[in-house]
Amino acid sequence: MSDANAITYREGCRQAIRAALLADDRCFVMGEDVGKYGGCYAVTKGLLEEFGPNRIIDTPLAENGFVGIGIGAATAGLRPIVEIMTCNFSLLALDQIVNNAATLAHMSGGQFAVPVVIRMATGGGRQLAAQHSHSFEGWYAHIPGLKVLAPATVEDARHMLAAAVADPNPVLIFEHVVLYNEEAPLDPAVTEVDIDKARCHRTGKDLSIVTYGMGLKKSLAAAEQLAADGIDAEVIDLRVLRPLDDATIVESVRRTHRCVIVDEGWKSGSLSAEISARLVEQAFHDLDAPIARVCSREVPVPYAAHLEEATLPQVSDIVAAARRLVQGS
Known part of the structure; x- marks a missing residue:
């Protein structure tokens, strides 16, 4: 890399997840291929070896099931980071996200918080065909009870996750598939970013x-x-x-x-x-x-x-x- 402080968007996401795991023992990662394979887009590569199978959990291809487990874990006080391989597959967990994660705080009168973070790849441009290339973030932005983030820069990819994990409500993060290889300098003076403002x-x-x-x-x-x-x-x-x-x-x-x-x-x-x-x-x-x-x-x-x-x-x-x-x- 030409700049000593330059990293890829992918590495920014990985560093963010690693920092969250180091900062809070309640935090864990679960999803398809996040462990031994290192993530469909290599975002979680190396984390299984560092943190072990109790905190980096490979799941079956069963989005409705493992997203539901993540939501349940969040209500019990943990801080799950759930990875869905692509936003197209998130539709299989739509009931869990829309009818449970987004509504539990409201329906319980504030007795339950749902501090779950759900990450997913979105968008086209890599010849992955229709079942892996659509952009459904606008659908989720329609739902009260959810916060929806779309990091477009390496800096946001690196720093948005910490604020999302700290949020008491469910946060969905949409990472565009073409951006994973983008590279940019990361200012070491920046340690956090705003997840409220454009x-x-x-x-x-x-x-x-x-x-x-x-x-x-x-x-x-x-x-x-x-x-x-x-x-x-x-x-x-x-x-x-x-x-x-x-x-x-x-x-x-x-x-x-x-x-x-x-x-x-x-x-x-x-x-x-x-x-x-x-x-x-x-x-x-x-x-x-x-x-x-x-x-x-x-x-x-x-x-x-x-x-x-x-x-x-x-x-x-x-x-x-x-x-x-x-x-x-």
């Missing part, structure tokens, strides 16, 4: 690009291309999908007066639709152009590389949407 990664005056996860990298690349055309784009990383940080989004759009939302989910009933609605409700008179949305095509994600690329939001799509807003208004 973050502005690039200031601008002509339009706001609002995104999360893999969309951040593509949006920053689009902003650089737009700058060459004299279009100054601000880039906002949501980071937290539930609860949404309305204040940061609205404040940005009130200054730039235009907005492009980049969301790898499908457009219909999406997180991008929710953000659009909130901007209309809170900043309608500040808009100088219609809100634009760049989302995935409304088809199952294809296996073939050229079709997958055509299905997912790309830098060129973001650039085209931004140009239409600025040059067409």
